[in-house]
Amino acid sequence: MAVHFNQVAIVGVGLIGGSLGMGLKRCGLAGSVVGIGRRVENLQTAVRMGAIDRYVAAATEGVRGADLVVLATPVDTYERHLKEWGASLKPGAIVSDVGSVKGPLVAQAEGLVGERARFVGAHPIAGREKSGVAAGSPELFRGARCILTPTPQTDPQALQKIREMWEAIGATVCTMDPELHDRVLGAVSHLPHVAAFTLINALTDIRERSVPELDLLAYAGGGLRDTTRIAASSPEMWRDICLWNRTNLVAMIEAYEDRLRHLKGLIASGDGVGIEKELERAKQVREKLN
Amino acid sequence: MAVHFNQVAIVGVGLIGGSLGMGLKRCGLAGSVVGIGRRVENLQTAVRMGAIDRYVAAATEGVRGADLVVLATPVDTYERHLKEWGASLKPGAIVSDVGSVKGPLVAQAEGLVGERARFVGAHPIAGREKSGVAAGSPELFRGARCILTPTPQTDPQALQKIREMWEAIGATVCTMDPELHDRVLGAVSHLPHVAAFTLINALTDIRERSVPELDLLAYAGGGLRDTTRIAASSPEMWRDICLWNRTNLVAMIEAYEDRLRHLKGLIASGDGVGIEKELERAKQVREKLN
Numbered sequence: 001m002a003v004h005f006n007q008v009a010i011v012g013v014g015l016i017g018g019s020l021g022m023g024l025k026r027c028g029l030a031g032s033v034v035g036i037g038r039r040v041e042n043l044q045t046a047v048r049m050g051a052i053d054r055y056v057a058a059a060t061e062g063v064r065g066a067d068l069v070v071l072a073t074p075v076d077t078y079e080r081h082l083k084e085w086g087a088s089l090k091p092g093a094i095v096s097d098v099g100s101v102k103g104p105l106v107a108q109a110e111g112l113v114g115e116r117a118r119f120v121g122a123h124p125i126a127g128r129e130k131s132g133v134a135a136g137s138p139e140l141f142r143g144a145r146c147i148l149t150p151t152p153q154t155d156p157q158a159l160q161k162i163r164e165m166w167e168a169i170g171a172t173v174c175t176m177d178p179e180l181h182d183r184v185l186g187a188v189s190h191l192p193h194v195a196a197f198t199l200i201n202a203l204t205d206i207r208e209r210s211v212p213e214l215d216l217l218a219y220a221g222g223g224l225r226d227t228t229r230i231a232a233s234s235p236e237m238w239r240d241i242c243l244w245n246r247t248n249l250v251a252m253i254e255a256y257e258d259r260l261r262h263l264k265g266l267i268a269s270g271d272g273v274g275i276e277k278e279l280e281r282a283k284q285v286r287e288k289l290n
Numbered sequence: 291m292a293v294h295f296n297q298v299a300i301v302g303v304g305l306i307g308g309s310l311g312m313g314l315k316r317c318g319l320a321g322s323v324v325g326i327g328r329r330v331e332n333l334q335t336a337v338r339m340g341a342i343d344r345y346v347a348a349a350t351e352g353v354r355g356a357d358l359v360v361l362a363t364p365v366d367t368y369e370r371h372l373k374e375w376g377a378s379l380k381p382g383a384i385v386s387d388v389g390s391v392k393g394p395l396v397a398q399a400e401g402l403v404g405e406r407a408r409f410v411g412a413h414p415i416a417g418r419e420k421s422g423v424a425a426g427s428p429e430l431f432r433g434a435r436c437i438l439t440p441t442p443q444t445d446p447q448a449l450q451k452i453r454e455m456w457e458a459i460g461a462t463v464c465t466m467d468p469e470l471h472d473r474v475l476g477a478v479s480h481l482p483h484v485a486a487f488t489l490i491n492a493l494t495d496i497r498e499r500s501v502p503e504l505d506l507l508a509y510a511g512g513g514l515r516d517t518t519r520i521a522a523s524s525p526e527m528w529r530d531i532c533l534w535n536r537t538n539l540v541a542m543i544e545a546y547e548d549r550l551r552h553l554k555g556l557i558a559s560g561d562g563v564g565i566e567k568e569l570e571r572a573k574q575v576r577e578k579l580n
Binding site: 125126127128144145147180183184185187188189191192193194195196197198199200201202203204205206207209210211214216217218219220221222223224225226227228229230231232233234235236238239240242243246249250252253254255256257258259260261263264266267268270272275276278279280281282283285286287288289 | 415416417418434435437470473474475477478479481482483484485486487488489490491492493494495496497499500501504506507508509510511512513514515516517518519520521522523524525526528529530532533536539540542543544545546547548549550551553554556557558560562565566568569570571572573575576577578579
C-alpha cells in the first residue's frame, strides 16, 4: 500500500515547503496538511494554491497530532524550532526537512527530537531563484533528485516512508552520509552560487570604476543572464548555507581561486595554446552535463 | 527604400555567419549569398538550410564582385583573411564582421582594406554555446543587440547600410567606440565566460581530490546547469577573445578575485551579517536583469 500520513505539518511554507504540500495533496499522500509560518498573507496564498489545508501561527499547536512534520525553513532555525515544539510532537512522529546543508545539522536534529520522534534528513535538489509559495508547483520535484541522509540512529521504517513519499511526488531518491552530502552539494550547488553572487558584485565594481556613465547590464546577452540567474536567490537562505557548510565551501572557493589564477596567468602571458587547452577541458566536462 | 546588397560573401559560415545568411535571404536583403569556408560538409548544410546560395573554397573568388563581405571567423584570423583577398575586393565594397572583440582589430582591418573598400565593425550579441550553421536560425538576432563600432575613418554611408541591415533582421543597433566596446563586453560577456569555464574546471579538480569515487555532476541541479552552460562554448573562439581583450579581461578577473576573496573571508570568519549583505547586494542588481 502506498505511503500515507493522516496529518502533516509543514514548518515554513515557501517555495519548497509549499511545493511539497501541493505534491502531497495532489497525490493523496496526506489526510490534511497544516502550514506553520510567520507571514499570514503567504499562508493565505498557500491555502488558495492548495499547498496546505489550514495554517496556524502557533507551531506547538500545528505539530500536535501530526504524523509527519517537515522543516522547510532556513537551516539555522532548526534548533530554535525543535526546542520550541519538540515536546509537543506526537510520540513516534517523523520529523524531516528539506535543507540544503546536512552535516552537523542531522546529529543536532536527532538529539533534539530525542526518543519521542524519528528524524530523517532529506534534501530535494529543486531550488529556484524565486522564493515564496507563489512560485511553487506540485511538479517542482518531478524528475528531481532527492538525497536522504540516514545515520546509524535513523529508524529504517521512517526512512522508508520518507523515501516512498518523495518517490510518489516524482523525485529520484538516493541516500548519502550527511558529511558526504555536504561535500557533494558544496561542489555542485554552493560553489556555483558563490560564483554567481560574486560575478554580479564584481560587475557592479567594474561598472563603478570603469564605465560609471553606462547602464552596463543593458548590454548583457543570454550568457550573463544564465550565469547569474541564481544570484537572485534568497540571501537569508544562502547566508545560512554558507555558514553551515563553511569548511567545505572555503576549501572549494580556494580550488576555484587556484584555477582562476591559472587561467588569468595564461591570458596575461598570451599563452594561446594553454588557454585553449583549459577551455577545451571545461567544454568536454560540461558537454556531459545535459 | 530598404537596404539591399546584390552580392554578399560570408567568410566563416558557422552559427553567427550562417544565421546572418539566413536572415539576409529570408528578409530579401541580398541578391545572392556566397559562403566561404573550410569544411565542405558544413557548407553543404548551410546551402540546405538556406543560409547561403552557393559556396567556394577560394576566398579570392568568393569576395570578387561582392558588395558586402562579412568576416564571421575567429577574430585572430582577420589579418590573414584580409591579406589574402583584400586586393580582390570590388572597389567601394563594404567589409564588416561579427566579432566579439573590437579594440585594435578595427584599426587593423581599416588599414588592411585601405582605400579600396570600407570597413564597419559590428558585433551582434547573440551567441550560443552551440557552434556550426546547424545550430543557426534566421531568428537568432531578433531582439538582440548589435553594437557597431565606427571610428573617424568610418564611411557614414557604409555605417548606415550596416545599421539598416541589422535592424532589418531584427536587432537593436547601437554604436560605441571600439575601446569602450571591449570594456563593456569584457564585463558582461568575457568575464562570465571565464567564470563558467573556471567553475567547471574547479569542479573537476574538487571531484578528483575530494570524491573521486562519485559521478559528482550527476547531483547537479538547474543552478549548475545554467551557471556553466556557456562553458561548452567554442574553445578556439574564446581563446582568441581572451587574447585580444587580454588587458581588460585580466583587470576584470582581478576585480572578480577581489570580490571572491572578500566573500570567502566573510564565510571563513562566520560573519553572517556580512555574508547576507554581500548576497543581498548581488540579488538587488541581478533582479534588474530580466
